[in-house]
Amino acid sequence: MSGTALGIIAAILLFTIIFGWLAVRSIRMDPTQYIVGGRSFGWLLLWLLMAGEIYTSFTFLGAAGWAYTRGAPAFYILCYGTIAYIISYFMLPRIWRTARENNLLTGPDYFRFIYDSKWLGALVALVGFIFLVPYVTLQLSGLEILLRIAGYGALNSVLAVGIAFALIVLFVFFMGLRGTAWASIVKDVLVLLGVIFAGIVLPIHFFGSPAAVIDRVLAEKPTWMTLQGTTTPNGTVWFVSTVVLTALGFFMFPQSMAATYSAKSAETIRRNAIFLPFYQLMLLLVYFAGFTALLVHPGLKGPAGDQSFMLVLQQYYPPWVVGAIAGAGCLAALVPASAQVLAAASLVSKNLLADYGFVRTEQGETLATRIAVILIAVLAFAFWAVARTSLVGLLLIAYNGVTQFFPGVVLSLSPRTRPNPTGVGAGIIVGIATLAYFSATGASIPWGLNTGFLALILNVIVLVVVTLVLGRRAVSASP
Amino acid sequence: MVEPRRSSLSIILALIPALALTIGVPFANHLEPRIFGLPFLLDYIVLWILLTPAFMYTVYRLEHRQE
Numbered sequence: 001m002s003g004t005a006l007g008i009i010a011a012i013l014l015f016t017i018i019f020g021w022l023a024v025r026s027i028r029m030d031p032t033q034y035i036v037g038g039r040s041f042g043w044l045l046l047w048l049l050m051a052g053e054i055y056t057s058f059t060f061l062g063a064a065g066w067a068y069t070r071g072a073p074a075f076y077i078l079c080y081g082t083i084a085y086i087i088s089y090f091m092l093p094r095i096w097r098t099a100r101e102n103n104l105l106t107g108p109d110y111f112r113f114i115y116d117s118k119w120l121g122a123l124v125a126l127v128g129f130i131f132l133v134p135y136v137t138l139q140l141s142g143l144e145i146l147l148r149i150a151g152y153g154a155l156n157s158v159l160a161v162g163i164a165f166a167l168i169v170l171f172v173f174f175m176g177l178r179g180t181a182w183a184s185i186v187k188d189v190l191v192l193l194g195v196i197f198a199g200i201v202l203p204i205h206f207f208g209s210p211a212a213v214i215d216r217v218l219a220e221k222p223t224w225m226t227l228q229g230t231t232t233p234n235g236t237v238w239f240v241s242t243v244v245l246t247a248l249g250f251f252m253f254p255q256s257m258a259a260t261y262s263a264k265s266a267e268t269i270r271r272n273a274i275f276l277p278f279y280q281l282m283l284l285l286v287y288f289a290g291f292t293a294l295l296v297h298p299g300l301k302g303p304a305g306d307q308s309f310m311l312v313l314q315q316y317y318p319p320w321v322v323g324a325i326a327g328a329g330c331l332a333a334l335v336p337a338s339a340q341v342l343a344a345a346s347l348v349s350k351n352l353l354a355d356y357g358f359v360r361t362e363q364g365e366t367l368a369t370r371i372a373v374i375l376i377a378v379l380a381f382a383f384w385a386v387a388r389t390s391l392v393g394l395l396l397i398a399y400n401g402v403t404q405f406f407p408g409v410v411l412s413l414s415p416r417t418r419p420n421p422t423g424v425g426a427g428i429i430v431g432i433a434t435l436a437y438f439s440a441t442g443a444s445i446p447w448g449l450n451t452g453f454l455a456l457i458l459n460v461i462v463l464v465v466v467t468l469v470l471g472r473r474a475v476s477a478s479p
Numbered sequence: 480m481v482e483p484r485r486s487s488l489s490i491i492l493a494l495i496p497a498l499a500l501t502i503g504v505p506f507a508n509h510l511e512p513r514i515f516g517l518p519f520l521l522d523y524i525v526l527w528i529l530l531t532p533a534f535m536y537t538v539y540r541l542e543h544r545q546e
Contacts, residue, residue, distance in 0.1 A: 078524050079500040211516025225518035227508050236505040274535040
Protein backbone atom coordinates (compact mmCIF):
# COMPACT_ATOMS: atom_id res chain seq x y z
CA MET A 1 0.00 0.00 0.00
CA SER A 2 2.76 2.41 0.96
CA GLY A 3 4.45 1.73 -2.39
CA THR A 4 1.42 2.93 -4.37
CA ALA A 5 0.81 6.09 -2.35
CA LEU A 6 4.46 7.12 -2.06
CA GLY A 7 5.02 6.29 -5.74
CA ILE A 8 2.24 8.65 -6.75
CA ILE A 9 3.67 11.41 -4.55
CA ALA A 10 7.11 10.90 -6.13
CA ALA A 11 5.61 11.07 -9.62
CA ILE A 12 3.73 14.30 -8.84
CA LEU A 13 6.84 15.96 -7.39
CA LEU A 14 9.06 14.84 -10.25
CA PHE A 15 6.57 16.14 -12.80
CA THR A 16 6.40 19.52 -11.05
CA ILE A 17 10.17 19.89 -10.77
CA ILE A 18 10.61 19.07 -14.47
CA PHE A 19 7.80 21.48 -15.37
CA GLY A 20 9.34 24.31 -13.33
CA TRP A 21 12.84 23.55 -14.57
CA LEU A 22 11.80 23.56 -18.24
CA ALA A 23 10.08 26.90 -17.69
CA VAL A 24 13.20 28.57 -16.31
CA ARG A 25 16.22 26.83 -17.82
CA SER A 26 16.84 29.46 -20.48
CA ILE A 27 17.13 32.29 -17.95
CA ARG A 28 20.50 33.32 -16.57
CA MET A 29 20.49 33.33 -12.77
CA ASP A 30 21.87 36.58 -11.37
CA PRO A 31 20.70 37.71 -7.89
CA THR A 32 17.87 39.88 -9.30
CA GLN A 33 16.57 36.97 -11.33
CA TYR A 34 17.00 34.46 -8.52
CA ILE A 35 15.41 36.58 -5.78
CA VAL A 36 12.80 38.78 -7.47
CA GLY A 37 12.38 37.05 -10.82
CA GLY A 38 13.86 39.91 -12.83
CA ARG A 39 10.95 42.17 -11.76
CA SER A 40 8.97 41.10 -14.79
CA PHE A 41 5.98 39.12 -13.52
CA GLY A 42 2.66 39.95 -15.16
CA TRP A 43 -0.64 39.56 -13.36
CA LEU A 44 -0.99 35.83 -13.97
CA LEU A 45 2.46 34.84 -12.73
CA LEU A 46 2.18 37.28 -9.82
CA TRP A 47 -1.23 35.94 -8.89
CA LEU A 48 0.15 32.41 -8.97
CA LEU A 49 3.17 33.38 -6.91
CA MET A 50 1.16 35.24 -4.29
CA ALA A 51 -1.49 32.54 -4.12
CA GLY A 52 1.30 29.97 -4.12
CA GLU A 53 2.90 31.49 -1.09
CA ILE A 54 -0.29 32.16 0.75
CA TYR A 55 -2.07 28.83 0.32
CA THR A 56 0.30 26.46 1.98
CA SER A 57 0.20 23.26 3.98
CA PHE A 58 -1.22 25.58 6.59
CA THR A 59 -4.35 26.00 4.49
CA PHE A 60 -4.40 22.40 3.45
CA LEU A 61 -3.92 20.75 6.85
CA GLY A 62 -3.74 23.45 9.52
CA ALA A 63 -7.09 25.13 8.85
CA ALA A 64 -8.80 21.73 8.84
CA GLY A 65 -6.89 20.91 12.02
CA TRP A 66 -8.26 23.94 13.83
CA ALA A 67 -11.79 23.35 12.53
CA TYR A 68 -11.37 19.86 13.98
CA THR A 69 -9.88 20.76 17.36
CA ARG A 70 -11.45 24.20 18.02
CA GLY A 71 -14.31 24.97 15.61
CA ALA A 72 -15.31 28.60 14.98
CA PRO A 73 -11.97 30.21 16.00
CA ALA A 74 -10.61 28.71 12.76
CA PHE A 75 -12.84 31.15 10.84
CA TYR A 76 -10.32 33.91 11.61
CA ILE A 77 -8.29 32.60 8.67
CA LEU A 78 -11.09 33.54 6.24
CA CYS A 79 -11.19 37.12 7.54
CA TYR A 80 -7.56 38.13 7.79
CA GLY A 81 -6.51 37.34 4.25
CA THR A 82 -9.37 39.38 2.86
CA ILE A 83 -8.43 42.42 4.96
CA ALA A 84 -4.77 41.99 4.05
CA TYR A 85 -5.68 42.31 0.36
CA ILE A 86 -7.58 45.53 1.06
CA ILE A 87 -4.52 46.98 2.82
CA SER A 88 -2.25 45.75 0.04
CA TYR A 89 -4.23 47.67 -2.56
CA PHE A 90 -3.12 50.94 -0.97
CA MET A 91 0.27 49.99 0.40
CA LEU A 92 2.02 47.69 -2.04
CA PRO A 93 2.03 49.84 -5.20
CA ARG A 94 4.02 52.52 -3.36
CA ILE A 95 6.50 50.02 -1.95
CA TRP A 96 6.82 48.47 -5.39
CA ARG A 97 7.62 51.83 -6.96
CA THR A 98 10.30 52.63 -4.37
CA ALA A 99 11.79 49.17 -4.88
CA ARG A 100 11.76 49.50 -8.65
CA GLU A 101 13.28 52.97 -8.78
CA ASN A 102 16.02 52.14 -6.33
CA ASN A 103 16.76 48.58 -7.32
CA LEU A 104 15.76 47.04 -3.98
CA LEU A 105 15.82 43.25 -3.65
CA THR A 106 14.61 42.33 -0.17
CA GLY A 107 12.15 43.53 2.50
CA PRO A 108 14.96 44.92 4.70
CA ASP A 109 16.36 46.78 1.67
CA TYR A 110 13.22 48.88 1.86
CA PHE A 111 13.91 49.86 5.47
CA ARG A 112 17.60 50.50 4.75
CA PHE A 113 16.73 52.76 1.85
CA ILE A 114 13.67 54.66 3.08
CA TYR A 115 15.18 55.36 6.52
CA ASP A 116 18.69 55.67 5.13
CA SER A 117 19.88 53.37 7.87
CA LYS A 118 22.03 50.29 7.35
CA TRP A 119 21.60 48.99 10.90
CA LEU A 120 17.80 49.20 10.66
CA GLY A 121 18.01 47.14 7.45
CA ALA A 122 20.18 44.60 9.26
CA LEU A 123 17.83 44.48 12.27
CA VAL A 124 14.82 43.86 10.05
CA ALA A 125 16.77 41.21 8.14
CA LEU A 126 17.70 39.42 11.35
CA VAL A 127 14.18 39.51 12.80
CA GLY A 128 12.68 38.51 9.45
CA PHE A 129 15.08 35.59 9.21
CA ILE A 130 14.33 34.40 12.75
CA PHE A 131 10.56 34.50 12.27
CA LEU A 132 10.70 32.74 8.92
CA VAL A 133 12.08 29.70 10.73
CA PRO A 134 8.72 28.71 12.30
CA TYR A 135 7.02 29.29 8.93
CA VAL A 136 9.43 26.92 7.18
CA THR A 137 8.99 24.53 10.12
CA LEU A 138 5.26 24.63 9.38
CA GLN A 139 5.87 23.41 5.83
CA LEU A 140 8.35 20.80 7.04
CA SER A 141 5.87 19.56 9.58
CA GLY A 142 3.08 19.46 6.95
CA LEU A 143 5.31 17.38 4.67
CA GLU A 144 6.17 15.07 7.53
CA ILE A 145 2.48 14.40 8.25
CA LEU A 146 1.66 13.73 4.58
CA LEU A 147 4.63 11.42 3.97
CA ARG A 148 4.01 9.48 7.17
CA ILE A 149 0.33 8.93 6.39
CA ALA A 150 1.06 8.00 2.77
CA GLY A 151 3.72 5.62 4.05
CA TYR A 152 1.15 3.49 5.93
CA GLY A 153 3.66 2.90 8.71
CA ALA A 154 6.66 2.35 6.43
CA LEU A 155 8.11 5.76 7.31
CA ASN A 156 8.63 6.84 10.90
CA SER A 157 8.45 10.48 11.87
CA VAL A 158 12.20 11.13 11.75
CA LEU A 159 12.66 9.46 8.37
CA ALA A 160 9.66 11.37 6.96
CA VAL A 161 10.98 14.74 8.14
CA GLY A 162 14.43 13.86 6.77
CA ILE A 163 12.95 13.25 3.32
CA ALA A 164 10.91 16.46 3.68
CA PHE A 165 14.08 18.41 4.47
CA ALA A 166 15.88 17.02 1.42
CA LEU A 167 12.88 17.81 -0.80
CA ILE A 168 12.78 21.45 0.31
CA VAL A 169 16.49 22.02 -0.37
CA LEU A 170 16.27 20.22 -3.72
CA PHE A 171 13.26 22.27 -4.73
CA VAL A 172 14.92 25.62 -3.92
CA PHE A 173 18.11 24.78 -5.80
CA PHE A 174 16.27 23.66 -8.91
CA MET A 175 13.66 26.39 -9.06
CA GLY A 176 14.61 29.88 -7.91
CA LEU A 177 11.68 32.29 -7.64
CA ARG A 178 10.55 32.02 -11.24
CA GLY A 179 10.48 28.23 -11.19
CA THR A 180 8.55 28.43 -7.94
CA ALA A 181 5.89 30.62 -9.58
CA TRP A 182 5.55 28.15 -12.45
CA ALA A 183 5.46 25.17 -10.09
CA SER A 184 2.62 27.01 -8.43
CA ILE A 185 0.42 26.32 -11.47
CA VAL A 186 0.68 22.57 -10.99
CA LYS A 187 0.26 23.01 -7.26
CA ASP A 188 -2.83 25.21 -7.46
CA VAL A 189 -4.65 22.84 -9.81
CA LEU A 190 -3.86 19.78 -7.71
CA VAL A 191 -4.57 21.45 -4.39
CA LEU A 192 -7.90 22.69 -5.69
CA LEU A 193 -8.82 19.16 -6.75
CA GLY A 194 -7.63 17.79 -3.41
CA VAL A 195 -9.59 20.35 -1.44
CA ILE A 196 -12.74 19.73 -3.50
CA PHE A 197 -12.38 16.04 -2.79
CA ALA A 198 -11.82 16.54 0.93
CA GLY A 199 -14.41 19.27 1.37
CA ILE A 200 -17.22 18.03 -0.91
CA VAL A 201 -16.74 14.34 -1.71
CA LEU A 202 -15.92 13.34 1.88
CA PRO A 203 -18.98 15.07 3.42
CA ILE A 204 -21.29 13.63 0.72
CA HIS A 205 -19.84 10.15 1.11
CA PHE A 206 -20.32 10.05 4.88
CA PHE A 207 -23.30 12.33 5.54
CA GLY A 208 -25.09 13.07 2.25
CA SER A 209 -24.18 16.77 1.95
CA PRO A 210 -21.80 19.39 3.35
CA ALA A 211 -24.68 21.11 5.18
CA ALA A 212 -25.58 17.83 6.89
CA VAL A 213 -22.06 17.79 8.35
CA ILE A 214 -22.80 21.08 10.11
CA ASP A 215 -26.03 19.64 11.58
CA ARG A 216 -24.25 16.55 12.81
CA VAL A 217 -21.41 18.55 14.39
CA LEU A 218 -23.94 20.84 16.10
CA ALA A 219 -25.84 17.81 17.42
CA GLU A 220 -22.68 16.56 19.07
CA LYS A 221 -21.04 19.91 19.92
CA PRO A 222 -23.61 22.74 20.06
CA THR A 223 -20.89 25.35 20.76
CA TRP A 224 -18.67 24.45 17.81
CA MET A 225 -19.91 26.93 15.18
CA THR A 226 -19.80 30.17 17.17
CA LEU A 227 -17.16 31.95 19.26
CA GLN A 228 -17.56 31.25 22.96
CA GLY A 229 -17.31 34.26 25.30
CA THR A 230 -15.68 37.64 24.94
CA THR A 231 -12.42 37.71 26.88
CA THR A 232 -12.00 33.93 27.03
CA PRO A 233 -9.19 32.12 25.19
CA ASN A 234 -10.26 32.10 21.51
CA GLY A 235 -13.18 34.41 22.39
CA THR A 236 -14.32 37.39 20.34
CA VAL A 237 -11.56 39.72 21.62
CA TRP A 238 -8.96 37.14 20.64
CA PHE A 239 -10.67 36.72 17.27
CA VAL A 240 -10.75 40.40 16.35
CA SER A 241 -7.24 41.14 17.64
CA THR A 242 -5.83 38.12 15.80
CA VAL A 243 -7.55 39.09 12.55
CA VAL A 244 -6.15 42.63 12.81
CA LEU A 245 -2.64 41.47 13.74
CA THR A 246 -2.36 38.87 11.01
CA ALA A 247 -3.93 41.13 8.37
CA LEU A 248 -1.28 43.77 9.13
CA GLY A 249 1.48 41.18 9.09
CA PHE A 250 0.38 39.43 5.92
CA PHE A 251 2.62 41.35 3.52
CA MET A 252 5.43 41.94 6.02
CA PHE A 253 6.94 38.52 5.40
CA PRO A 254 10.18 38.76 3.43
CA GLN A 255 8.82 36.37 0.78
CA SER A 256 5.71 38.54 0.29
CA MET A 257 7.89 41.61 -0.19
CA ALA A 258 9.92 39.69 -2.76
CA ALA A 259 6.69 38.68 -4.50
CA THR A 260 5.63 42.34 -4.57
CA TYR A 261 8.95 43.41 -6.09
CA SER A 262 8.62 40.77 -8.79
CA ALA A 263 5.54 42.50 -10.24
CA LYS A 264 5.84 44.16 -13.64
CA SER A 265 3.73 47.17 -12.69
CA ALA A 266 1.73 48.81 -9.91
CA GLU A 267 -1.43 48.08 -11.91
CA THR A 268 -0.66 44.37 -11.72
CA ILE A 269 -0.53 44.61 -7.96
CA ARG A 270 -3.82 46.54 -7.69
CA ARG A 271 -5.70 44.08 -9.88
CA ASN A 272 -4.38 41.24 -7.81
CA ALA A 273 -5.50 42.92 -4.62
CA ILE A 274 -9.04 43.30 -5.93
CA PHE A 275 -9.59 39.69 -6.92
CA LEU A 276 -7.49 37.64 -4.50
CA PRO A 277 -10.26 37.57 -1.82
CA PHE A 278 -12.22 35.08 -3.97
CA TYR A 279 -9.38 32.66 -3.43
CA GLN A 280 -10.15 32.67 0.29
CA LEU A 281 -13.36 30.76 -0.26
CA MET A 282 -11.36 27.60 -0.83
CA LEU A 283 -10.96 27.58 2.93
CA LEU A 284 -14.63 26.86 3.36
CA LEU A 285 -14.08 23.43 1.84
CA VAL A 286 -11.11 22.84 4.11
CA TYR A 287 -13.33 23.52 7.13
CA PHE A 288 -15.84 20.95 5.86
CA ALA A 289 -13.02 18.43 5.58
CA GLY A 290 -12.03 19.15 9.19
CA PHE A 291 -15.63 18.90 10.45
CA THR A 292 -16.18 15.62 8.58
CA ALA A 293 -13.03 14.20 10.13
CA LEU A 294 -14.24 15.29 13.56
CA LEU A 295 -17.31 13.08 13.15
CA VAL A 296 -15.69 10.14 11.36
CA HIS A 297 -12.37 9.96 13.19
CA PRO A 298 -12.84 11.68 16.57
CA GLY A 299 -10.37 11.80 19.42
CA LEU A 300 -7.29 13.55 17.94
CA LYS A 301 -5.87 16.10 20.35
CA GLY A 302 -3.79 19.28 19.83
CA PRO A 303 -1.27 19.15 16.98
CA ALA A 304 -2.58 15.69 15.98
CA GLY A 305 -5.69 17.49 14.64
CA ASP A 306 -3.58 18.56 11.65
CA GLN A 307 -3.68 14.97 10.42
CA SER A 308 -7.47 14.77 10.70
CA PHE A 309 -8.80 14.39 7.18
CA MET A 310 -5.71 12.63 5.86
CA LEU A 311 -6.31 9.91 8.45
CA VAL A 312 -9.92 9.59 7.24
CA LEU A 313 -8.63 9.14 3.68
CA GLN A 314 -6.08 6.59 4.83
CA GLN A 315 -8.75 4.63 6.69
CA TYR A 316 -11.55 4.63 4.09
CA TYR A 317 -10.00 5.20 0.65
CA PRO A 318 -7.60 3.27 -1.61
CA PRO A 319 -3.86 4.15 -1.56
CA TRP A 320 -3.93 5.92 -4.92
CA VAL A 321 -6.42 8.49 -3.55
CA VAL A 322 -4.24 9.00 -0.49
CA GLY A 323 -1.17 9.35 -2.72
CA ALA A 324 -2.79 11.85 -5.09
CA ILE A 325 -4.10 14.08 -2.31
CA ALA A 326 -0.94 13.81 -0.24
CA GLY A 327 1.04 14.68 -3.38
CA ALA A 328 -1.01 17.85 -3.82
CA GLY A 329 -0.45 18.60 -0.14
CA CYS A 330 3.31 18.09 -0.53
CA LEU A 331 3.34 20.70 -3.30
CA ALA A 332 1.33 23.01 -1.03
CA ALA A 333 4.24 22.72 1.39
CA LEU A 334 7.15 22.72 -1.06
CA VAL A 335 6.20 25.67 -3.26
CA PRO A 336 5.78 28.15 -0.37
CA ALA A 337 8.72 26.66 1.53
CA SER A 338 10.86 27.30 -1.53
CA ALA A 339 9.81 30.97 -1.67
CA GLN A 340 10.27 31.37 2.09
CA VAL A 341 13.68 29.72 2.19
CA LEU A 342 14.84 31.80 -0.77
CA ALA A 343 13.63 35.00 0.86
CA ALA A 344 15.25 34.15 4.18
CA ALA A 345 18.51 33.23 2.48
CA SER A 346 18.54 36.48 0.53
CA LEU A 347 18.24 38.40 3.81
CA VAL A 348 21.45 36.80 4.99
CA SER A 349 23.39 37.13 1.75
CA LYS A 350 22.20 40.64 0.91
CA ASN A 351 21.45 42.52 4.13
CA LEU A 352 23.79 40.86 6.59
CA LEU A 353 26.74 40.03 4.31
CA ALA A 354 26.79 42.09 1.10
CA ASP A 355 25.62 45.36 2.70
CA TYR A 356 28.52 45.14 5.14
CA GLY A 357 31.06 44.22 2.48
CA PHE A 358 31.58 40.59 3.54
CA VAL A 359 30.81 39.42 0.01
CA ARG A 360 31.59 41.67 -2.91
CA THR A 361 30.70 39.88 -6.15
CA GLU A 362 27.47 38.64 -7.68
CA GLN A 363 28.85 35.12 -7.71
CA GLY A 364 29.79 35.47 -4.04
CA GLU A 365 26.26 36.65 -3.24
CA THR A 366 24.69 33.75 -5.10
CA LEU A 367 26.97 31.31 -3.26
CA ALA A 368 26.15 32.93 0.10
CA THR A 369 22.44 32.66 -0.74
CA ARG A 370 22.86 28.94 -1.39
CA ILE A 371 24.70 28.35 1.88
CA ALA A 372 22.01 30.33 3.74
CA VAL A 373 19.36 28.08 2.15
CA ILE A 374 20.93 25.10 3.91
CA LEU A 375 21.23 27.10 7.14
CA ILE A 376 17.55 28.02 7.35
CA ALA A 377 16.49 24.49 6.43
CA VAL A 378 18.64 23.15 9.28
CA LEU A 379 17.19 25.69 11.73
CA ALA A 380 13.63 24.81 10.66
CA PHE A 381 14.47 21.16 11.23
CA ALA A 382 15.81 21.94 14.73
CA PHE A 383 12.71 23.99 15.55
CA TRP A 384 10.50 21.12 14.39
CA ALA A 385 12.28 18.78 16.80
CA VAL A 386 11.87 21.18 19.73
CA ALA A 387 8.54 22.97 19.30
CA ARG A 388 5.98 20.30 18.41
CA THR A 389 3.09 22.70 18.10
CA SER A 390 0.10 22.76 15.73
CA LEU A 391 0.42 24.25 12.25
CA VAL A 392 -1.78 27.21 13.18
CA GLY A 393 0.32 27.68 16.32
CA LEU A 394 3.50 27.86 14.21
CA LEU A 395 1.93 30.35 11.84
CA LEU A 396 0.83 32.61 14.67
CA ILE A 397 4.38 32.67 16.10
CA ALA A 398 5.70 33.77 12.69
CA TYR A 399 3.00 36.44 12.34
CA ASN A 400 3.57 37.85 15.82
CA GLY A 401 7.15 38.54 14.83
CA VAL A 402 6.88 40.00 11.34
CA THR A 403 3.85 42.16 12.14
CA GLN A 404 6.24 44.26 14.26
CA PHE A 405 7.53 45.67 10.93
CA PHE A 406 4.15 47.10 10.00
CA PRO A 407 4.34 50.51 11.79
CA GLY A 408 7.73 51.23 10.21
CA VAL A 409 6.41 50.36 6.76
CA VAL A 410 3.06 52.11 6.84
CA LEU A 411 4.40 55.32 8.38
CA SER A 412 7.23 55.45 5.83
CA LEU A 413 4.84 55.72 2.90
CA SER A 414 4.50 59.48 3.20
CA PRO A 415 7.43 61.80 4.01
CA ARG A 416 5.09 63.71 6.34
CA THR A 417 4.54 60.75 8.66
CA ARG A 418 7.95 59.13 8.40
CA PRO A 419 9.27 58.50 11.94
CA ASN A 420 12.81 58.51 13.29
CA PRO A 421 14.73 55.35 12.27
CA THR A 422 15.91 54.83 15.85
CA GLY A 423 12.26 54.93 16.92
CA VAL A 424 11.34 52.31 14.32
CA GLY A 425 14.21 50.06 15.42
CA ALA A 426 13.50 50.53 19.13
CA GLY A 427 9.81 49.79 18.54
CA ILE A 428 10.64 46.54 16.75
CA ILE A 429 13.04 45.51 19.53
CA VAL A 430 10.44 46.24 22.24
CA GLY A 431 7.78 44.34 20.28
CA ILE A 432 10.00 41.28 19.93
CA ALA A 433 11.06 41.51 23.61
CA THR A 434 7.36 41.52 24.60
CA LEU A 435 6.78 38.38 22.55
CA ALA A 436 9.83 36.71 24.10
CA TYR A 437 8.65 37.61 27.61
CA PHE A 438 5.18 36.13 27.16
CA SER A 439 6.51 33.08 25.38
CA ALA A 440 9.21 32.42 28.03
CA THR A 441 7.05 33.01 31.11
CA GLY A 442 3.75 31.74 29.74
CA ALA A 443 2.12 34.75 31.45
CA SER A 444 -1.51 35.26 30.51
CA ILE A 445 -2.52 38.18 28.32
CA PRO A 446 -5.22 40.61 29.49
CA TRP A 447 -8.71 40.26 27.97
CA GLY A 448 -7.78 37.33 25.78
CA LEU A 449 -5.89 39.66 23.42
CA ASN A 450 -3.49 38.10 20.94
CA THR A 451 0.12 38.42 22.29
CA GLY A 452 1.41 39.86 19.03
CA PHE A 453 -1.28 42.52 19.17
CA LEU A 454 -0.12 43.64 22.62
CA ALA A 455 3.49 43.66 21.38
CA LEU A 456 2.40 45.77 18.41
CA ILE A 457 0.76 48.37 20.68
CA LEU A 458 3.92 48.68 22.82
CA ASN A 459 5.99 48.86 19.62
CA VAL A 460 3.95 51.83 18.35
CA ILE A 461 4.15 53.62 21.73
CA VAL A 462 7.96 53.31 21.75
CA LEU A 463 8.17 54.40 18.11
CA VAL A 464 6.12 57.54 18.80
CA VAL A 465 7.92 58.46 22.04
CA VAL A 466 11.42 58.03 20.56
CA THR A 467 10.44 60.01 17.47
CA LEU A 468 9.07 62.83 19.64
CA VAL A 469 12.23 62.89 21.77
CA LEU A 470 14.82 62.60 18.97
CA GLY A 471 12.81 64.47 16.37
CA ARG A 472 12.15 63.30 12.84
CA ARG A 473 15.29 63.09 10.84
CA ALA A 474 15.16 64.75 7.47
CA VAL A 475 15.59 61.97 4.95
CA SER A 476 16.39 62.74 1.38
CA ALA A 477 14.73 59.60 0.02
CA SER A 478 11.15 59.96 -1.09
CA PRO A 479 8.85 57.04 -1.77
CA MET B 480 1.51 56.03 -15.31
CA VAL B 481 -0.52 58.61 -13.43
CA GLU B 482 -0.63 58.26 -9.67
CA PRO B 483 -4.21 57.28 -8.73
CA ARG B 484 -6.29 60.04 -7.21
CA ARG B 485 -7.00 59.11 -3.63
CA SER B 486 -10.13 60.56 -2.11
CA SER B 487 -11.71 60.08 1.29
CA LEU B 488 -14.50 58.25 -0.52
CA SER B 489 -12.13 55.49 -1.62
CA ILE B 490 -10.80 55.15 1.92
CA ILE B 491 -14.35 54.88 3.29
CA LEU B 492 -15.29 52.30 0.66
CA ALA B 493 -12.27 50.21 1.62
CA LEU B 494 -12.92 50.58 5.34
CA ILE B 495 -16.45 49.17 5.14
CA PRO B 496 -15.51 45.53 4.40
CA ALA B 497 -12.41 45.80 6.63
CA LEU B 498 -14.51 46.88 9.63
CA ALA B 499 -17.22 44.33 8.83
CA LEU B 500 -14.68 41.52 9.01
CA THR B 501 -13.10 42.73 12.26
CA ILE B 502 -15.26 44.59 14.77
CA GLY B 503 -18.41 43.47 12.92
CA VAL B 504 -17.74 39.80 13.65
CA PRO B 505 -18.72 39.75 17.36
CA PHE B 506 -22.15 41.14 16.37
CA ALA B 507 -22.66 38.29 13.89
CA ASN B 508 -21.61 35.62 16.35
CA HIS B 509 -24.89 33.64 16.12
CA LEU B 510 -25.95 30.21 14.95
CA GLU B 511 -29.32 31.34 13.52
CA PRO B 512 -30.61 32.13 10.96
CA ARG B 513 -28.87 29.35 9.07
CA ILE B 514 -28.53 30.26 5.39
CA PHE B 515 -27.51 27.48 2.94
CA GLY B 516 -27.15 25.25 5.99
CA LEU B 517 -24.16 27.22 7.28
CA PRO B 518 -24.08 28.74 10.75
CA PHE B 519 -24.90 32.46 10.52
CA LEU B 520 -21.38 33.49 11.59
CA LEU B 521 -19.94 31.70 8.57
CA ASP B 522 -22.67 33.08 6.26
CA TYR B 523 -21.79 36.58 7.39
CA ILE B 524 -18.05 36.14 6.82
CA VAL B 525 -18.55 34.53 3.39
CA LEU B 526 -20.94 37.31 2.32
CA TRP B 527 -18.35 39.98 3.15
CA ILE B 528 -15.60 38.10 1.35
CA LEU B 529 -17.80 38.07 -1.76
CA LEU B 530 -18.58 41.77 -1.37
CA THR B 531 -14.98 42.89 -0.81
CA PRO B 532 -13.87 42.66 -4.48
CA ALA B 533 -16.95 44.71 -5.43
CA PHE B 534 -15.97 47.45 -2.98
CA MET B 535 -12.35 47.40 -4.11
CA TYR B 536 -13.28 47.40 -7.77
CA THR B 537 -15.37 50.52 -7.12
CA VAL B 538 -12.36 52.13 -5.45
CA TYR B 539 -10.28 51.23 -8.48
CA ARG B 540 -12.81 52.74 -10.91
CA LEU B 541 -13.06 55.92 -8.83
CA GLU B 542 -9.29 56.38 -8.83
CA HIS B 543 -8.85 55.66 -12.51
CA ARG B 544 -11.51 57.94 -13.97
CA GLN B 545 -10.39 60.30 -16.72
CA GLU B 546 -7.05 58.70 -17.38
